[in-house]
Amino acid sequence: MGMDSIARQHIRSIASWATIIVTTTVVGYALSLIVSFLRKSPAIQQSEGFDLTSRLGGGSETLTEIITILIGLFINFFLFRFATQAKAAIEGYNQEQLASGFRNLKIYFMITTILAVIVAGILILGMVALAVSPPETWTTT
Amino acid sequence: MDENDFSLELKVDPETSTQMNDAAKWGKLFGIVILAGFVLFFVVMIAMWGAISKSILTQEMLEEGADSVLKYSAIIISLVALAITAILMNFLIRAGIGIRQGLQRRDQAVFNVGLANLRNYFTMYGVICILQLLFALTRLA
Numbered sequence: 339m340g341m342d343s344i345a346r347q348h349i350r351s352i353a354s355w356a357t358i359i360v361t362t363t364v365v366g367y368a369l370s371l372i373v374s375f376l377r378k379s380p381a382i383q384q385s386e387g388f389d390l391t392s393r394l395g396g397g398s399e400t401l402t403e404i405i406t407i408l409i410g411l412f413i414n415f416f417l418f419r420f421a422t423q424a425k426a427a428i429e430g431y432n433q434e435q436l437a438s439g440f441r442n443l444k445i446y447f448m449i450t451t452i453l454a455v456i457v458a459g460i461l462i463l464g465m466v467a468l469a470v471s472p473p474e475t476w477t478t479t
Numbered sequence: 480m481d482e483n484d485f486s487l488e489l490k491v492d493p494e495t496s497t498q499m500n501d502a503a504k505w506g507k508l509f510g511i512v513i514l515a516g517f518v519l520f521f522v523v524m525i526a527m528w529g530a531i532s533k534s535i536l537t538q539e540m541l542e543e544g545a546d547s548v549l550k551y552s553a554i555i556i557s558l559v560a561l562a563i564t565a566i567l568m569n570f571l572i573r574a575g576i577g578i579r580q581g582l583q584r585r586d587q588a589v590f591n592v593g594l595a596n597l598r599n600y601f602t603m604y605g606v607i608c609i610l611q612l613l614f615a616l617t618r619l620a
Contacts (some may be wrong), residue, residue: 339496339585341489348594355601362608369615431489440498447505451512458516465523469530 341436346428353428353439356421360414367407374403409453416446491590496582503582503593507575510568517564521557563607570600 341349423439426432491499524531532546540546577593580586 339491339582339587339590341491342587342591344591345587345594346489348591348598351598352594352601355598355605358605359601359608362605362612366608366612366615369612369619373615373619428489433489433492433495436489437492437495437498440495440502444498444502444505447502447509451505451509454509454512454516458512458520461516461520462523465520465527465531468534469527471534 349424349436350428353421353425356417357425360418360421363410363414367410370403371407374400413446413449413453416442416449420446491582500579500582503575503578506597507572507579510571510575513564514568514572517561521561524553524557567600567603567607570596570603574600 420439420442423435423442427434427436427439528550532541532549536545536549574593574596577589577596579593581588581590581593
């Protein structure tokens with residue numbers, strides 16, 4: 339089957355939007371890291387006598403954020419590779435790059451599907467646990 | 480030379496077809512998982528609302544009627560999110576079906592419709608990403 343001008347135009351457009359998605363996501367990650375560090379520094383100064391707890395709490399929060407960002411970057415790496423390879427394939431009429439681009443899109447969807455299943459499972463289990471356990475059983479530190 | 484003259488140079492060869500087919504399959508699965516997860520989350524939230532609100536709210540807040548305010552706010556927010564997700568995932572599921580059918584039947588028109596749906600998915604997702612980034616920027620300012 340041939341790749342007509344409409345199909346090529348669609349793939350070019352998909353690749354452009356995929357690039358925008360990756361760019362905005364990476365900028366968003368950078369912003370959230372900045373916000374996280376800005377939020378963290380005054381908290382430690384303000385909590386006199388409790389700085390150890392504050393540092394530990396803030397540290398784990400930042401660590402979770404960094405792990406989330408690393409996973410996000412890993413996923414978006416495949417979307418970025420799809421975008422660049424698909425665009426290059428369309429412009430350079432390169433058959434191998436086109437196949438490689440769609441292989442990266444496949445990996446992107448594969449990882450996001452597996453992560454979506456895990457996150458949905460945790461969310462629903464969390465809601466059930468929240469509903470089942472009475473507030474008296476919660477422990478506060 | 481007219482742009483259409485190049486159309487025969489870029490083809491959907493067996494390797495590209497396999498990768499596109501797999502990407503479409505995983506994309507469709509991702510759409511179904513996200514939609515099903517969202518609906519399930521919504522149903523669990525409604526079904527266990529009584530227990531969840533008791534866990535979240537204090538007795539005083541419950542007596543003041545904060546429960547119904549929180550319930551309707553959660554329902555409205557969830558419904559808006561569900562509607563946006565449904566539109567987005569509808570594009571992705573239709574893209575998966577269109578691309579796979581187009582490749583199986585070797586039907587250029589069906590294949591193009593599938594690609595158009597994938598383009599719509601990425602366009603809408605891209606717009607959401609831009610809006611999210613703008614929201615993050617305003618929060619930072």
